[in-house]
Amino acid sequence: MSKQLSQEEKTQLVQAVHSAVNHYDKSKRKTITQACKDVGLARSTYNRWRDSVQENINETGVAVVPPPKSRAPKRNGMSLPAELQKRIADMARSGLYANPSQIGKALREEGVSVSDNTVRNKLESAGLYGYRTVVGSDGTPIKKKVILR
Incomplete structure (x- = not known):
């Protein structure tokens, strides 16, 4: 039918x-x-x-x-609650974490089920994770992905 x-x-x-x-x-x-x-x-x-x-x-x-x-589905399976997205952004701005995997690890220790890739994607979409040029030990510029503050 x-x-x-x-x-x-x-x-x-x-x-x-x-x-x-x-x-x-x-x-x-x-x-x-x-x-x-x-x-x-x-x-x-x-x-x-x-x-x-x-x-x-x-x-x-x-x-x-x-x-x-x-x-x-009631919501997209890839979406996170707004309060968790805000929490990830606040953790990145705090300066206590050097990369998304540290934020993911801290959240998992608190009982929040989230992957490191999800944290990275949310930081990238919020403009808090991307390339920054740093100076290497030999004095040459290197493009490196870091948390942008």
């Missing part, structure tokens, strides 16, 4: 499959797979819809139509 169905239509299809599987005349009963094929529904889709319909049956046995649930 290529079009989006409303919750009522999904409930009707689930009930149609259910009634075909549990027909009162044993000779007319069908398997779930056969009944799904008759209504043009994949078995896995039927199982998912059946579970959502069963969750929403009220005391009288009538299916209540819930609002559709989004299956999309």
Whole structure:
């Protein structure tokens, strides 16, 4: 099925499959797979819809139509909470840490699950980590990635 169905239509299809599987005349009963094929529904889709319909049956046995649930993630998996981003920036500005891995290690010791690469990426996006030219021991300039203060 290529079009989006409303919750009522999904409930009707689930009930149609259910009634075909549990027909009162044993000779007319069908398997779930056969009944799904008759209504043009994949078995896995039927199982998912059946579970959502069963969750929403009220005391009288009538299916209540819930609002559709989004299956999309609630936030980007790469995003950090704003307070943690601010904390990383404050730690970089403090001058106590020489590189992102030290900040990551300090946060992990406090129980915050964050990788060194994530800390580095957040510092780069905040403009606190990048290249700076330093003078090497032989007097030649060297471009080095450092925490910018």
